[in-house]
Amino acid sequence: MPVQWTTSKEEAPASPGAFSHEGGRPFATLRLWPHRSLPMSGFVGIMAFTGCMFLVPLAPFIGTPVFWGLLPFLVAAMAALYLFFLRNYRDGELTEVLTVWSDRIALVRHNPRTSDQTWEANPYWIRLSLHPDRGPVRNYLTLDGGGREVELGAFLSPEEREAVYDDLDRLLKRLPH
Known part of the structure; x- marks a missing residue:
């Protein structure tokens, strides 16, 4: 409590x-x-898991122009998730x-x-x-x-x-x- x-x-x-x-x-x-409800170690785990899951759909496109088209959106999604978690911890x-x-x-x-x-x-x-x-x-x-x-x-x-x-x-x- x-x-x-x-x-x-x-x-x-x-x-x-x-x-x-x-x-x-x-x-x-x-x-x-x-x-x-989520300790800092859990936050690190979620970020690592999300990063690995983002690699699954991205892996087939490595070395193609599509990879470079998808990469900024996946990085932006990871950055947004990171910033929202930090905001939650700050609150x-x-x-x-x-x-x-x-x-x-x-x-x-x-x-x-x-x-x-x-x-x-x-x-x-x-x-x-x-x-x-x-x-x-x-x-x-x-x-x-x-x-x-x-x-x-x-x-x-x-x-x-x-x-x-x-x-x-x-x-x-x-x-x-």
């Missing part, structure tokens, strides 16, 4: 007040990333990091091609919601607070979003107020 929790060994300190966080260690950190660099302190919660979405998006709120005032049927995806997970509603883990499977909701709900209920 593309979810990683990191929790502090100690309990969260007593809350000294709203937004008075002084840079102490976070109580918990949640890191989310899209699932990678997969998306991560979301949710950090929870006793008096502050921060979400940072690291986008591969644009600047980072951030959201902060007081955990006492946020509302964690799991929308089974409402939203762009099933089990749409949102955090509402600080004047905004933000989505969390839209790239996860519905079951993974439900598990994150359960874990985060338990964590938020344990925080001192």
Whole structure:
């Protein structure tokens, strides 16, 4: 599952007040990333297999003018496949990091091609919601607070979003107020 929790060994300190966080260690950190179904070694294998398969129809024409007519199209197809795979891997660099302190919660979405998006709120005032049927995806997970509603883990499977909701709900209920 593309979810990683990191929790502090100690309990969260007593809350000294709203937004008075002084840079102490976070109580918990949640890191989310899209699932990678094809590792880099699989990518190399697919490129090698595709190159070999392109040679099958090309082999009978070696040494003829038809070979030189077909070759640019096959090279262009291989280059397009390579570039599309690289684009897919680049898009997969998306991560979301949710950090929870006793008096502050921060979400940072690291986008591969644009600047980072951030959201902060007081955990006492946020509302964690799991929308089974409402939203762009099933089990749409949102955090509402600080004047905004933000989505969390839209790239996860519905079951993974439900598990994150359960874990985060338990964590938020344990925080001192």
